[in-house]
Amino acid sequence: MSSTFVPSHWPQAAGPTPVFGRRVLAAGPAGSGAGIEWLLKRNCSITPQQLGAVYASLCAVSALIAGFFFWQGAPFVAAFAGIELAAVGAAMLVFAHHAGDRETLTLMGRLLRVESRNGNRIERTELAVDWLTVEPAAGQGSLVQLRGRGHRVQVGRFLRPELRGAFAQELRQMLRQLPAGHDTENDPN
Numbered sequence: 001m002s003s004t005f006v007p008s009h010w011p012q013a014a015g016p017t018p019v020f021g022r023r024v025l026a027a028g029p030a031g032s033g034a035g036i037e038w039l040l041k042r043n044c045s046i047t048p049q050q051l052g053a054v055y056a057s058l059c060a061v062s063a064l065i066a067g068f069f070f071w072q073g074a075p076f077v078a079a080f081a082g083i084e085l086a087a088v089g090a091a092m093l094v095f096a097h098h099a100g101d102r103e104t105l106t107l108m109g110r111l112l113r114v115e116s117r118n119g120n121r122i123e124r125t126e127l128a129v130d131w132l133t134v135e136p137a138a139g140q141g142s143l144v145q146l147r148g149r150g151h152r153v154q155v156g157r158f159l160r161p162e163l164r165g166a167f168a169q170e171l172r173q174m175l176r177q178l179p180a181g182h183d184t185e186n187d188p189n
Contacts (some may be wrong), residue, residue, distance in 0.1 A: 020159075020167050021174070024106070035109070036174055038167075040158045041102035048096035055092050059085055103155050107174060114146065114153050125153050134172050136165070144168045 021038040046054070062081045069077035097119050106113045112132060114125045131148040141161035143154040156164045 020170055021105075021107075036107045038105040038171070039102060040104075040156065040167075042099065042158055044099045048099050051092055051096055051099075055089060058088065101158070103158065105155060105171070110178065112146070112175075114155060116153075116155070125151055127151055127153070129175055129178060132175060134168050134175070136168065140165065144171070 020040075021036040024035050024037045062085055066078040066081035100117060101119065102117050104113075104115045106115075107129070110129050112127045112129055114127065116123045127146060127148040129148075133145075133147045135145050135147075137143040137145040137154050141164060144156040144164055144167060146153045146155065156167060159167055
């Protein structure tokens with residue numbers, strides 16, 4: 001058995017390719033810039049629209065069965081079917097409300113933007129990478145804590161605990177690759 005190395009015709013990316021993140025181009029006030037975005041979200045196998053369709057079909061089948069028993073003289077079946085459908089509908093509403101929960105980290109230039117969505121609540125934090133530390137919040141497998149200049153954010157809720165360390169390592173590596181920054185607050189000029 002032999003192996004041969006053939007050079008690739010594809011252009012090489014600058015720096016290592018992120019595993020959890022993806023390279024992005026964004027237009028801003030100072031023109032366009034390249035960065036990296038990490039999108040951490042729930043693993044939902046069904047969209048809220050699909051869930052609504054499933055619930056509607058469940059209601060139709062239950063209404064047919066309850067109607068049959070009501071016609072046969074058992075009115076309590078319809079009442080219990082209504083209670084059951086109300087409970088299932090409430091559970092599905094809670095699921096649909098949190099199906100879009102996610103954490104988005106965007107590294108553009110010397111700024112890391114963190115956006116956390118939990119239901120209708122959105123929290124945005126901007127951290128200067130010059131003062132940023134990336135560390136576990138409590139220990140192995142815990143959330144990843146980002147701290148810098150009085151701000152503290154914990155991310156990684158939607159990653160499996162055994163992957164959080166690898167995510168933190170990738171984030172640290174991408175931060176180390178940035179060119180040295182310029183501290184404007186302590187600059188005498």
